Amino acid sequence: MKMILEGLPLSGKTTRLIEKYHDLIRQGIPTDHILVLVANIRDVKKWHEAIDLPVTGKLQIFTYWSFIQRELVGYWHLALPNSGEHPQPVKPTFLNAEAAHFLMNLLVESKRRQGGFSELVATSSQIALQILNNLNQAAINGIGIDEVTERLLRTCAGMTDKENALHNALELAVDFREYCLKGYCLDYSLCVDLFSKQILRSSGYREGLMKRFTHLLIDNLEESIPAEVDLIMAMVPFVTPYLDCDPSGATPGPSVPILSMRENLSTRCAR
Numbered sequence: 001m002k003m004i005l006e007g008l009p010l011s012g013k014t015t016r017l018i019e020k021y022h023d024l025i026r027q028g029i030p031t032d033h034i035l036v037l038v039a040n041i042r043d044v045k046k047w048h049e050a051i052d053l054p055v056t057g058k059l060q061i062f063t064y065w066s067f068i069q070r071e072l073v074g075y076w077h078l079a080l081p082n083s084g085e086h087p088q089p090v091k092p093t094f095l096n097a098e099a100a101h102f103l104m105n106l107l108v109e110s111k112r113r114q115g116g117f118s119e120l121v122a123t124s125s126q127i128a129l130q131i132l133n134n135l136n137q138a139a140i141n142g143i144g145i146d147e148v149t150e151r152l153l154r155t156c157a158g159m160t161d162k163e164n165a166l167h168n169a170l171e172l173a174v175d176f177r178e179y180c181l182k183g184y185c186l187d188y189s190l191c192v193d194l195f196s197k198q199i200l201r202s203s204g205y206r207e208g209l210m211k212r213f214t215h216l217l218i219d220n221l222e223e224s225i226p227a228e229v230d231l232i233m234a235m236v237p238f239v240t241p242y243l244d245c246d247p248s249g250a251t252p253g254p255s256v257p258i259l260s261m262r263e264n265l266s267t268r269c270a271r
Contacts, residue, residue: 005244013244014043014219018050020242024215025053034215035239036061037232039223047219060213064228065188068195069094072186078202079194080181092184097132100187103179104128107172116168119161131169131176135189140225142196145173196227200234210238218243 003020005013024034031053038044040063047061062070072079073091095103105128111117117127138148149170156162180190199205216239218224218232232241 002240003242005242006247007244008246008248013246014046017217017219017242017244018047021051021217022053025056029215031057031059033213034060034217035067035213035235036217036219037067037224037228038063038219041066043219064225064231065191067231068191071199072191072195075199075202075205075208078205079198090184092186094191095180095185095187097188100132101125101128104132104172104176107175107179111168111172117165120165127169131173132187132189134169135173135176135187136192139189139192139196140227142226142230145177146170192227196230200231206234209235213239215239216241216243218245221245222247 005016007013021034021036025031036047036059038047038061044061044063044066048059051059076091079092105125108117108124108128108131112124117124120127122130134148135145138145149166152166153163156166177190180186186194213235216232216235218241221232221243222245224232235241
């Protein structure tokens with residue numbers, strides 16, 4: 001039986017969801033069969049502190065970001081194109097925002113020495129940050145950076161300076177991705193992209209998820225990015241879902257309004 005809780009902030013939704021978690025444990029469901037996804041690291045700590053069990057297995061409580069990091073390490077062979085089904089000898093390293101910005105800034109400065117971005121007055125650091133933001137937005141919304149560039153080009157058709165800058169930015173975005181993949185160093189956007197487009201779409205991985213988890217709890221669904229929604233919807237057919245959301249809050253993404261997603265879950269969760 002599914003459960004969808006709706007309410008305003010501080011109305012007790014998370015408390016009810018934690019109570020449901022305890023109910024599942026009392027019913028004999030192992031903790032490592034229950035996946036909990038929360039909005040941020042502060043909520044992870046809140047859940048850990050609120051769970052009061054005399055004996056417990058490993059708690060599967062994650063943010064979307066920490067969950068896909070773990071999955072990328074465990075299923076790295078599925079993330080690499082043409083790598084086959086065999087484990088890879090080298091595991092990925094995760095870049096924080098500062099490291100990704102530093103590397104992108106080096107690429108921007110190199111491009112400027114070659115005459116690129118000559119029409120822009122922005123600093124190299126600002127340009128690097130904007131390119132990374134575009135990569136992040138593309139990844140979380142499930143679209144390619146080339147499509148983002150095409151959309152931006154349509155807004156400045158005929159403006160040669162802006163068009164040149166966008167083409168330079170696309171070249172650097174592609175170069176950045178290639179350098180990261182060659183060095184097995186993944187920034188946020190590449191992690192989301194590889195997990196969503198390579199790992200999650202693997203039938204073998206989905207079969208593994210089905211064996212690992214029987215229940216899925218989502219705290220503050222309205223905070224979920226579209227890529228996280230894809231994970232949730234992929235699991236809904238084989239888990240019992242329990243979630244809470246604030247319908248008046250933010251939506252999971254421009255293409256997935258909270259109300260339509262709620263209806264979709266209601267349909268697909270029917271048991």
